Amino acid sequence: MLKLPAIPKLIIERTVMATLLEDYGRSGDIASSYTLPAGQTAEACIVAREDGILCGLDYAEAAFRLSGGNVRWEKKSTDGDRVRKGDIIATVRGDAIEMLSSERVALNYLGHLSGISSYTDRFVENIRHTGAKMCCTRKTTPGLRLAEKYAVKCGGGANHRFGLDDAVLIKDNHIAVCGSLKDAVLSVRAQIGHLVSLEVEVDTLSQMREALDLGVGVILLDNFTIEELRQAVAVNEGAAKLEASGGVMIDNVKDIAETGVDYISSSKITMSAPAFDFGLDVRIIGAK
The missing domain is CATH 3.90.1170.20 (Quinolinate phosphoribosyl transferase, N-terminal domain)
Incomplete structure (x- = not known):
């Protein structure tokens, strides 16, 4: 139940x-x-x-x-x-x-x-045969985030961050301002508590390899094609948890899940329902 x-x-x-x-x-x-x-x-x-x-x-x-x-x-x-x-x-x-x-x-x-x-x-239902979990994002109706994330759970989905203080998600703009992915990761690690998790968003396989070399445990693959997702899973070899995000729709979520990623996140389930x-x-x- x-x-x-x-x-x-x-x-x-x-x-x-x-x-x-x-x-x-x-x-x-x-x-x-x-x-x-x-x-x-x-x-x-x-x-x-x-x-x-x-x-x-x-x-x-x-x-x-x-x-x-x-x-x-x-x-x-x-x-x-x-x-x-x-x-x-x-x-x-x-x-x-x-x-x-x-x-x-x-x-x-x-x-x-x-x-x-x-x-x-x-x-x-479209990804039930795979090991992937369907996650929501922080794209929620102002004032209703807790209720909407609860609704996602009622539908069998999983919750991503509830707020900016839940965990660290280093995104492309953080990297751009900080100067490099490596500098951003090292800066965060020097300051966060030992219970705070870290995830890095990457746009390319090259960035993903860099994140793996830094020992990042969760990597968000942003707007990767299906073939790129397959390649990412192969390169990863189970080292990190992989999250696919960007362009996720009801008609392609099955293909995304079948690449072998661990998580799929989409604003669609809260913003377009x-x-x-x-x-x-x-x-x-x-x-x-």
């Missing part, structure tokens, strides 16, 4: 509260307030309108709960579950005005995060 990281409740609530405040604007949901009587109770089902991988239940629950309407939430599925069109993933019951006021925020989180987990699953479609089917019950 997929082991998912737990996102602290405090972080979820802080993120969702900011989103609710954005949507409430200056005076709240005037449409619901002006059309529904105070004290009206409703119940609703959240329904999947397509097939995919579910993600974002805790964010949706927080949206309803933080709206202040004493909404009772019951989930029927779990993040990471494969859901089918028509599946009821959760039910909601409580104050009708508050429920409708928080509906869009709840469904936005579910649709966005389930879209990422479902899109990630498509990439993962289509939203997953959910609906909220509401039924009015009566006064509280």
